[in-house]
Amino acid sequence: MSTADRLLAIDVGTQSVRALVFDDMGTLCARAQVPIAPPYHAPQPGHAEQDPAVFWAAVGAACRQLWETQPELAARIAGLALTTQRATSVFVDDAGEPIGPAISWLDQRRAARVPRLPAWWRAIFGALGLASTIDTFQRLSPANWRAAHAPEQHRRTRYALLLSGYLVQRLTGAWRDSVSAQVGYLPFDYKRRQWAGKRDWKWRAIEIAPEQLPELVEPGQPLGTLDAAAARSLGLRDGLPLFSAGADKACEVLGSGAVTPDTACVSLGTTATINTCRDAYREVTRFVPAYPAAMPGAFTDEIQIYRGFWLVSWFKQEFAVDTVDAAAREQRAAEALLDERIAPIAPGSDGLLVLPTWSPGVRIPGPEARGAMVGFTDTHSRAHVYRAILEALAYALREGRERIEKRTKTPITRLRVSGGGSQSDQAMQILADVFDLPAERSHTHETSGLGAAINAAVGLGWHADHRAAARAMVHAGTRFEPRPEAVATYERFYTEVFATLYGELKPAFDRIQSITDPDAGART
Incomplete structure (x- = not known):
């Protein structure tokens, strides 16, 4: 029988789903990609939504593609991890079936009515100059939009999930999700890396109850095991462990090796970002949270250019x-x-x-x-x-x-560049010149998938911790040096x-x- 010495990372992006197989040193051994076309539907201006079944079908199709070309590879998978696009919402009923389409992170609909916060909270936010920010937060919440515009669907909602939580349930049958995937309009406490406390204002601002949210699991810890139906869909044996990883950007930071504050991960993806990672929680933009990193106890200082690439x-x-x-x-x-x-x-x-x-x-x-x-x-x-x-x-x-x-x-002092745009030599050279710093590609442009695989490797005990795994599994690729005349x-x-x-x-x-x-x- 084959040795189980490979890791499967499933990366559910905006435009495609990729199934990626890595070894314990971060080498990409196999890759399959299934497009999501179109990436979303816009039934009204500003709306962006997708049938959740499209994502699940693409996950299965991408995995099966791998085994079609390398049939022996499926038996070598020791564990898997999932990373997905951030802030795409899925609402399900008591049977776990989606109620309506998934609301994409690209969606710009705004709720016409939102819960009215108590007077003391309104006074506090007004004094801090945050009234407009809080109003935007409430109006962009998918849960608030559904409560205002689709009340019957809202009443039927048993779980309010991100896409990652929906897929974890399809894979394992458990209502769980990664701590590091919780980026969106949710009652989440970013500093404590858990759902907000019972007295937190977010429970009054968003139409979600505590019992509608999944259990949260720290990166590198098991979310469950593949159930029989999911294993058949993916072409794998049931009982394989699924490990918590994080959202795509968090995994990208880890997969690029940017695990110290002096190293920035620049992501040239659909949303372009610059991130650094540190153990202390700190808000780079006042009242905009630092996000949970794809490793326990760490946070990413993120600045994003929405719809960058x-x-x-x-x-x-x-x-x-x-x-x-x-x-x-x-x-x-x-x-x-x-x-x-x-x-x-x-x-x-x-x-x-x-x-x-x-x-x-x-x-x-x-x-x-x-x-x-x-x-x-x-x-x-x-x-x-x-x-x-x-x-x-x-x-x-x-x-x-x-x-x-x-x-x-x-x-x-160091730039590690990832995302699809990093494949462009011109984009890499421009970054080096504008930053006046060497810009390094990672050894693979599949850094989100590699970050997920690092979590699976840690969960399986192949490496002592996340930083040790990153040192072993992330390697520098091509380096672009700044040119003095262009810098000037x-x-x-x-x-x-x-x-x-x-x-x-x-x-x-x-x-x-x-x-x-x-x-x-x-x-x-």
Whole structure:
């Protein structure tokens, strides 16, 4: 009989599900990918939802693909771990069946009515200047939207889950989820890494009861074992242990080896982020929580550019379909062809700048957020636009670095870069130049999956703890050094233009919002 010496990581992203097999040294031994197309449905403007069964079917299909090409591999799986997109909500009934579609993290619907907080809480939040932030938090909560707009479905809800919790139940039959997956509009205490205490204001702000939430399990601990039905669906033997890991960004930080405060994980994914990891809880942006890391007792200081590398997908879809088609004919990645097109363009894109605040945040940027492109001349081509997008994301991530360093008093001296965008040499070089730091790829771009696999390895006792596992399983890949002339150019564009651009355009964004959404002021 084969030795059980492999780990299975299931990575449920926004656009695809990947089944990944790693060994105890972090080598990616096998990979299968099933697209989720379309990634979501928008029955109304601003809505983004998906049938939960689509995710479950894709998990099974991706796993079965692995065994079709390597039939002996299934018997070598010793344990598995799951990582998923963050903040996608699934509501189920007493039988565990979804009530309506999953509400994606990309969803922008807002509840017309929300629970009214007690007067003393309103007074406190008002004094702290948080009234608008709390109102946004409440109105973007999927549970509050359902209570206001789908009350019958809301009354039937037995469990209010994130996508990770829904999939854990499908895999094991248990109502459990990872501590490190709890990122969203939930009554969660980030500092204590547990559901909020009974007197916490979040229970009054969100239409969720304590008994509707799953049991939380720390990363590296068992969530349960594969039941017979799930094992058949995945093509594995039942009884295999499923270990708690975390949401995709948390696993990405761990899988890139960014486990000390001086090392930043830059993720060039659908949402671009910069994270550092530390043992102390600290809010980099005031009143915006630090998230639980994918290892016990640790937290990630995260700054995100919402829909960051989604801008690249948007550009390809709207302006570069011919390039995408040409790349497909040549059996190359579209990004590789785009890299060639922008390589001759000098740093700074001949004065074209993009402001990548295309979607509002809870606090920064505010609800008025809009994107912008400034500096157009008749010399600019679509290649300039593409390069300017990459530069803008690097500027925004550098701004995040500065906020983290200012708040934590810890200089960032090392960049580990992950996510799909890290496969672009041009994006990597731009990051190195804008940050004036060497930018290193990890040895695999499947860093979220590797972070999940690290948790399985720790759970199985293959490594002593998460940091020891990261030292053994994460390895440096290609390194891009900053170029002095490019550094000097980007320094001027960043400090003299980009750093002040949002503040200068915000009054215009406010006026645009007052015209396009005249009720926005009343909601805050």
